[in-house]
Amino acid sequence: MEGKSGKGVGASLLRKEDERHLRGRGEFVGDIQRPGMLEAAFVRSPVAHARIKGIEKPAGFEDRVFTMDDLADVKAIRAVTAIKGFKPSDMWPLARGKVRHVGEPIAVCVAATRAEAEDIAAQVYVDFEELPAVVDMVEARTSPPSLVHEEWGDNVFLETLVDDDFTAVRARAPIKLRRHVRTARQSMAPMEGRGVLCEWNTRLGQLEMYSSAQMPHINRSGLSECLGLDQGAIRVIAPDVGGGFGYKGILLSEEICLAWLSRRLGRPVRWLEDRREQLVASTNCREHDYDITIYAERDGRLIGIDCDATVDSGAYSLYPFSACLEGAQVASILPGPYKMEHFRCHTWSACTNKPPILPYRGVARTGVCFALELMMDAVAREAGMEPYEVRLANLVLPSEMPYDNITKKHFDSGDYPEAVRKAVAAIDLPKWRARQKAGEADGRRIGVGLSVYCEQGAHGTSVYSGWGIPMVPGHEQCFARLSPDGVLELRIGAQSHGQSMETTFAQVANEILGVDPDKVRLIHGDTALTPYSTGTWGSRCAVMSGGAVATAAREIAQRVKKIAGKLMEVAVEDLVLEDGKVKVAGTDKQMTLAEVAHVWYRAPQRLPADVDPGGLEATVGYKPQRDTGTFSYACHAVVVAVDPEIGHTEILDYVIVEDGGTLINPMVVDGQIYGGTAQGIGTALYEEMNYDGEGQPLASTLADYMPPDRPKCPNRASST
């Protein structure tokens, strides 16, 4: 790598994104208006499961209310997987025949303002014949009160089995522990909800959609399939997006409806999701049930894990991730970072009368980690060992790296035990053990928790092709252009909504081209301006889009050197790129990048006839040498004081040891870790999307669905 500017890879450079947001001048979908724009409001199901006997539009508003009958030329959203036995669901953009969860859209109403559109929506009469609601995921498959999709004959999207013979293990294992573990259904709850603005451009014959989305190119492909438009007739723009966390990685029914409406009405139409819609009508996440048995030796070494896991996938299979990704991932990652000889996992992706689910920050990882680490603690108690000692007895060792684990995950590198040792030392375990022994004057109980995991990022083709969902990742492209003024323009198909890519990818470019990060512009999230991409999901962008940026920057570097070499009459090998200049090594001869670019674009007469006409712009792709993904890893240690009477929990200390490999911007990485940890605290202590026996959501505002606020997050959080 060339250039040591202090602004490249490894620098905690302050963010380029900050300026606009700190002045309230970002641009989110809700900030955009168009002349003649209409606002949309949806009529949503108030019941979890019912047949629709009829829909009556209010008199005088027939041309403002639209149902699936009006959208007759629109296809259902179908996210099918290639895994044998998967049962597809047709998710109609507006309900057809039946509603399958509270909040499912039934009709869409338009008016000059949202308030007026809601007034109309309130007058739409829907005649329901209610059906028993399927609410519990285990009951859904074992004793279903009704069938969510009657044609299936059961309530299971997909059943998978990773089999193994435990007969001998059962007979000989000195430690055998069985537990039933459940995790709560959650909402990712980004601060900005979804929002969609559609306008039909008659000059281009093109739908222009602004959408608060993580994967605009995938939305475009999905829209094309459902609307019967060719992909060139659709442009999707994700402007500033107010947090995603997986919630915005989906083709929405609302997007299809608005696209259809804008063309039909010849007017721009906007819909902004409100918080109630977000919590009860759109997607949820993370509801798992584990019946798990762990077998171990007396010294704490694992023999094997046998698990029946159920995931509540909700009512429909969502595009593109499908209803089975979470369940399939459970079976694939349950062994965690540990070694074992036997592994059996039976999974069910259950269909219920609740909103469908999407992956939330670590596909299935949170639930898996919770179940597995509880079992490791149980083994520790049974073996009379410290919980960290049981971890150390089972973690893959650095000397064994790279290591293919029992589910064929290729752990690329790392020192997992050292992460545990560092965390245990940093939290000062002996101090807390002594305090536990002494007891608390206020009657509270002190608890020390430990959790280790490795996390697959940059998912490659081989894993996803096996699942066969509508989107298989593999490679990533970047368009780079050194402009005539020396400013580097980078275009990527992913979308940055808090990940700080505008800054970090400028650092990557600086590392290679020596261009000042202030002179790098990242364009992202616009299908008309960027190369195709599966988008921002699954901890992939630093590796995949970053890899594409680096590869494109190297290509531009070579081209700059070729032109500069001709101009300065030196060999390309003698040139170095730093400080925004092309320098001849060992001399004071140099040109700025702007000078080189100027000659190329504006004064080619200064170049010899045999110059490479490739120029200073290129789209270059990146594909990792191995496509099995990257494996970062971490150990978290926490000390809490719990009031045994009311359960109130105070975090006394929290330590994170994480190895993320080469950090592009350590400040940004720490920010991601702090934010993820706060979300984890919410998962553990505060957040729960509860449903009653009739499938009615019991958390519909941020007063009863509680993302952690500031006093609930730890004062001292240190990461290493």
Next chain:
Amino acid sequence: MSTRTITLQVNGKTVTAAVEPRLHLADFLRDRQLLTGTHIGCEHGVCGACTLEIDGAPARSCITYAATCDGASVRTIEDFDADPVMAELRAAFSAEHALQCGYCTPGMLATARDIVLRLPQADEARIRKELSGNLCRCTGYVGIVRAIKRVLAARKEKTHAA
């Protein structure tokens, strides 16, 4: 629906408008005055994203009706470009990585500015308590608390030096 005519100061300018009684201040500012820096997060007064200044004090514009603001003076994030306290907060928020997606940021800054001016002696516990009405889903609050502490510390030092 009937409307009521109000006259108020918005970022130092006099604005007269006819508003429906049900229109909340955030929608009025965003959709009618095109001041989109005020963000809407929950519309039930919990998340704090819409926090701005009414008559010198922080307030939630999503649970304030525009019709009740007749005669009031409203300041949104757009009006703080030249404000010295906000300039310090902007620099500190950037230095401490106190924002990621930026959606909660305008409301967070409105509350932060109020803390800095009203509670110059605030310690970390007090800062956290004061900020409990502003949700951020990205940062885990670490950078936000540090940013406010940084501004308070710098202002204290300046006072001592003077």
